[in-house]
Amino acid sequence: MTRLETSPYATVMDDGQLTGHPIVLAGKGPYGGDLEVDEPLVTGGKTWAEVDRDICMHTEQFPTKRWWMAFAVAATALAIGTFAMLMLFYSGMGILGINRPVGWGSFIINFVFWIGIGHAGTLISAVLYLFRQQWRTGINRAAEAMTLFAVACAGIFPIIHLGRPWFAYWLVPYPNARGPLWVNFNSPLAWDIFAISTYGLVSLAFWYIGLLPDLATVRDRATHPWRKKIYNAMSFGWTGSHRAWRHYESAYMILAAFATPLVFSVHTIVSFDFATSILPGWHTTIFPPYFVIGAIFSGFAMVITLMTFMRGYFGLTNYITTNHMEAMAKILMLTGLLVGFAYSTEFFMAWYSGSEWEGFVFKNRAFGPYGWAYAIMFTCNAIVPQIFWWKKMRRHAWVLFVVSILVNVGMWFERYVIVVTSLHRDFLPSSWGMYALTRWDYMILLGSFGLFFTLFLLFVRVLPVIAISEVKGVMDPKVARSAPTDAAPAAGMRR
């Protein structure tokens, strides 16, 4: 990890003072020229010790009322979803909206949606890390946690969408007494199992490795012996020894190097579920990049949503500064453009291929009975994010928040459009049909959000929501250092 060489003149600033432009120091440059220095990543002239306090505080004090309220809402949603799921297991798929032409419905939509959400975290921590994007340090921890929880939500759907979920384990190629009868490795669903589980576990490892030093920090601040014990165990007794840092850094780099292609591969493989079929509207070579971009897009939208919350609730504005938000807004805008490009390319190909089936599907998609869904998708994903061409908008908290929500809605509908419109009118007109979610579909969708936010709220309670050691690394020592003292150091800053 390199350290940012910021100018002493720029180090102490408040979030409000940030402009998003580099600070120009007249005549301070080499040969008396101007010197441009970036604005600090952490504002408010924080010291390293204060960083510890600001961030670990939330794992130490009793939850606020607002937290309890949020948690209650999330838990209720989760309970509703769980109830619907029990009903599903009792009575079978019949209670859902799926039917003969439309064999896949809300579950696959939700699955792809959540997997998409799950892409931002690893992307931020891995790709931005490889590109030495210092500003990632403020958000990567929460983003990675989000990834894990999103993947957890996604992971549920392929199981419960089975007609006989209790046999889901047959998807695992294990030696058995049926011949042995393995799995069909030609099937994209078999690939999925490997892709999703790999992605989930690697993301977990990546996230946990990054967590180790911070767990040690929490431990050292802990007063209660049990709390100390637990966090010590979780941090594998991390001391900060530089002999450990050495391996740690190399391993982190390697993980980043592997996670990066993994991010792209996972959604590529998810897109194969559709792309390898022969269904017009699914059978498309553009799907892998299209899905990956879409995933990054929706992921970043979700990160923005969560960060807005965290800034507000935990007063972390000094660590997740407006500059951070603007950087994400830029990415959102770019990926939004790419997604829009993908939509248009699809249509071009449909026309250019000259295939009746292909052409019809896309006409039907945009102007057929599901045109409304297509309209929502196109507006929210391709048009709305373009508002970020205006810097003012990029730096406006509420605009960011609203847009991020809209983008998430749009991305859910993108999957809705892909899954439903392709299925509901395929080759034989006789077998055409319509699809509508039933109340059970909605309840389970709600439940997945409940699960996601429940997990996230628990996460912010027990773990540092910002990568402390990484943030410390990018702070200016001249500001952050503590006063020299000969006294034996008191562990942490006790309250």
Next chain:
Amino acid sequence: MKRNETSPHPEALEVDRREFLRVGGALAAAGALASAGCRQPQEATVPFHDMSEKLVDGQGQPRFFASVLDGSPVLLRTREGRPILVAPSPDDASGRGTTLRHHAALMDLYDPDRAPGPVWVRRGKGAPVASAWTVVTSEVVPRLAKGSAVLLTGPVSSPSLKAAIAEISAKTGLVHVAYAPLESDAVATAWLRAFGDARVPRPRLDKADLVVGFGAEFLDDPSDGLERDFALRRAPGGGAPMSRFIQLEGRLTLTGANADRRIRVRDSELASVAAAVAHAVVIGQRAGPLANDAEVAKALAPFAPEVVAKRAGIDPSVLTGLAAELAKARGRAVVLAGGTASASPSGETLEMATLLLNLSIDAFGAGLFDEAAAEAPRAGGARALAALADDLRAGKVATLIVAGANPVYDAPASVRFAEALAKVSFVVSLNDRVDETAALADFLAPASHPFESWGDEALPRGLFAVQQPAIQPLYDTKGLLDLLVAWGAAAGVPGAVAAAVAATAPAPGAAPGAPAPNPNPGWHYLRAHWGRTLLGREPGTPAFEAAWNAVLRDGYLQGPAPAAAPPRRLAVPALALLGSLPEAPAGLELQLYPHFALRDGRGANNGWLQEFPDPVTRISWGGAVSIAPRRFDEMKLANGDLVEVKAGEATLIAPAYRHAGMHHDQVAIPLGLGRSACGVIGNGIGPNAFPLRAISGGRTVSAGIPVTVRRVTGREELAFAQGSDVIDRDRRPLVPATTLTAFEKDAKAGTEQAKGGPSAWPEHRFPDARWAMAIDLSKCNGCGKCVIGCQAENNIPVVGRRGVLDRREMSWIRIDRYYDAPKKDGRWGAEVWDGPLAVVEEPQTLFTPMLCQHCENAPCETVCPFVATMHSEDGLNQQIYNRCVGTRYCANNCPFKVRRFNFWEYSTAKTSALFRALDRRIGRFSDLNTRGLMQMKNNPEVTVRGRGVMEKCSFCIQRIREARAAATRAGRKKDHFADGVVVPACMEACPTGAITFGDIHAPGSRVAALAAHPRAMKLLEATGVKPSISYLTKVRHDKA
């Protein structure tokens, strides 16, 4: 943690032991769980207690019974004593055909809503109470003896039953009234007056080059088996040239949908149009024997084509052209009527005009009518029913015995039968359940199902069939013949009746332990009657028994040839019928046609029939008011919007349907729906249109009824079994179809489609057998018997109205019905699907039986991760239910959407009240599939699929496997079977031989030849899936 290398740790061992015990326990538990928990449950295997040695070789083998049902010979396949399949009799000389009701009869047999035994119904005052046969008999017999009793039955065609009734009437003065709701006497009247003989010979459609139908419906009601003859001439290159079929009709019927040319004429105009054509032939063309007949000329004079055509709103040239065609095809053409249109006030005139046409084109002379197969049409008996109602009201009847009739439900409203019934002092119903009529009776004495009781049937061509039971009565019921004979004897009827009952008692001085005589008096009576009338020997004599067993084996007996019909010479007075032509209604007119599957509604509690989508409207579970497309659009209606139909004082509110090809001034409603007391399955399904019918001239009138239709608020979703109606074959070449002209130019015409690219992979070898199917669309008329046959053979559940609305039908084979869109409509994809008027006003109807295509490169197989579907070595696309976990990926990837998913647990009853409340649908499925004895119909050779499992057509794999096993047993080769060794259920049920199944690698296999036929087309070549099913072009005979 602290550690000290030097200390010996004396406690370590101790700890280990404790550890060991703990994990030991865990291990034991796990082991127990593993070995016990994962075991199959203990199953019992219960053999017979005392098995007849006749059965020894029958165990686990099907046994077949030749019997007869509703006047058609059938073959019953039974397993372990329960009928599991009804198939058309393979060697049937009578020419009768089967209807859907025959194939679905199992559901009636195992219907849980049948009365379990005699019931004291109490005239509907108070709840019915279970009764006993002794009680019923003691109630009925004295009254029967007292006289002034009436027996009201459906049409009776059983000789022995007729004889029994006659005997009883002779003694007790019992009056027999037969009423058939769907029969109109128009045909009989016309023929009687024209020829002095009501018997109608069987038209030889297999001999006719030109068939003209005036509202003919021989495909909608195939019980007379004309569809078989018809199909023989519908495919080109079948030896004899293709026949051309022209249909004039108001509502698009299945018959009309199969016509080469269809002319829209509403029912009330048909008579004059037919007469006009006759006019054009006789007077215009001066053709035929009647050309110089002044009387005929006089009678036809008012029907100048120009005049008539103007009234009927068609171009006169259409009529003259038609006449010219007929004249040209003299001696090779036949004209048909006798559909619902003949039940219009002008029905007799229509029949008469038809007769004239047939005479003038020498149809009789040229032997286009099979006089040997002549039979008297079933009597409608409307007049008799009306009279009966009056007698009842007048109190002239003391006792009414109802058997196989349900007038309270299906009598015209004007008869006011229910009210009349109240006047009778004693009513007993012999129907099989407490139906609408029985509900107002004193007693219900349930008669057994024909599969449970003895009887017989007189068939055309002098054939006689025995209705032999295939199973003991499931409930406490008695055969109709048994009942009447027993009651008759008890009422003191002498002769054969008494003898039959006497024969049931053990012979005096019979050796103890000698087998007791058959307890069914009906059986004795039947045999005695056959002995007297047909076999000419006494029952019990060896000669008789031999002959009798032969009859039971063959299913029928060639009796004495029926009396020859008189030469068809026209009786002049009959021409008067042309004069008495009632005025056609000014505005809208109504046609009340029998529901395609339910007919008169007797089978309304039959899930298979209710779920069977009408082949033309594709509506299942109910019916609708069919309105002409243009009028429909003018009324700004959508399918399912409620409309009120007002005919006379009777009104009916039902959902509207945009019926393609319907005449602009005509609406139509199916009969046979809206039962209120048939059972849990059929009650309240659809509207009951019977009350809308009227009686005029002693005939029930179901067509040409003046009506008004207006929209009322509300909707009732129609359960369509099909997504979109119209296909644009230029863009979607999914149905090979062409015209004869084009076909003669190029035999491949109609099969054009985009070719696929080259395959990346080498092909798989199929060294031995390779199963395949060919379906000749020219022969297929869309009747759908294959659908029911498949459903019965393969244990396919019924999903109910809700299930169809949710698009979750389960049937493995479906008949897609398309209206062929001409090129001009193909411009903009989305438009065609709304059924533009240009397409649906004069529709070209196409039928495609769609089932699993068993693609060589099956897309479903690649995507299943669970290895639940893959290809077999003999080219089958296997679906393994017990491995399927239900990702539904295969169904998504199936371009034909023929895979069916078990969204619910159809095979077990979900009883939890809580969950029924949470989602009401759950309960309905057990009602439809698992109540009572329903599952006795299941075929033991086919797995009953559980919930969450995908299923689809298996090419009747159980039959293939059985054939292979049989070959092994006989030490023969297990592959390359000759044609006909393996016959799937659909092929077995198909009356027209449109379906051919076999092994394309077998020497001389027909299916191989058909697959190579120039007319053959395999669907969706561009996708490279390579189906195993070839569709042979539907060729339309367009050459006048």
Next chain:
Amino acid sequence: MMPTSTKGILGHFCGPDEALAAAAKVRDAGWKHFDFLTPFPIHGMEEAMGQKRSWIPYVTALLALGGILFAQGLQNYVMVFDWPMNFGGKPHASWPAFIPITFEAMVFWAALGTALVAIIAGKKDTVPQPPPMVIETGATVDRFVVWISATDPKWNPDEALAFLKSIGAQGVRLVDAEGGAHA
């Protein structure tokens, strides 16, 4: 003489730069069993402490290879040798279908293996006598702690004490097993 239970000596710096400079001095002074405990990794510390580059990448490479072999082996064994079946007319060894899982398995083995090895390495690769956990070094907060273990060949408490003070370390003190400190 010092008590035998002395584990080593401890001092700290307040900034990374001092720590970096100090590390070089310690190394040059010939200490072997010394370590730096820091709140975040410091660039160039390996060189300063005279350590070699981490060997973890080699482990990763091996694991990745293992993953590839495993996936290819499994898929070909199952689809071609153990029970070849005809899926949609594809050949038994339809190799393109095997690529995704091969890739995923490689990542799976490599990434998870690396993470595991890194954690273990972090635990094992220490000075023979790390500072006892009971000591509050503040190394996870804002102190850059230097530690010289008593096992060092040239160990001499007084010398070490003097040396650390000489390179500007603060709070220098000897530490015994119980974490007690002696000036």
Next chain:
Amino acid sequence: MSRRKTSVRILALVVGLVVTGSLAYGLSNARKGYEPRQPILFRHTRMAGDPVWARNEKGEMVNTGGFGIPCVYCHTMPYKGRHSTVPSTVVCMNCHGTVGLSKEWVLKMKEYWDRGEPIPWVKVHDLPDFVYYDHSAHLNARNEKGELKLPVKDAEGRPMVVCENCHGRVAQMEIVRVTTPFNMQWCLDCHRKPEMKASTDCVTCHR
């Protein structure tokens, strides 16, 4: 690393292996060793076993072994149909109408007969309902040379009844026991033998 820790770990490892093993076995549906009690202690040894002549206390030669009745005397159908049927009680009565009426179990059987009840035998060799096994197809299967595919000699070359290939030496069982795994693996092991030339298509057994 203390001895205790090591020993515990090793133990845990062993336990883990055993548990997974037994679970795997359980999941394998192997039926081997299944030996249910029947409503009547019917001794195949007595009916189908080889005769053993010995003097009884009265010094008469009596057959203390079995009567060597062939399987198909009672199980009539294996060569003709899918099922090798369980005999109806009347088959027992063929002989036991007159003989063995002193024996406890014979009397038990006779009670059923007199009550007119079938005997609720417990199925020993029981395949899942979705398996369609055809006895006749196996017993009549012959190779090109025209000899039965199923071996008629056991591993030691001793002659045996074809049935014993799957059902074991029933004639020597006091209580019938499943002696083969009787699961899918076992079916396939045989179907895959090259000399069998048997199909491994799924529809061979599953429909």
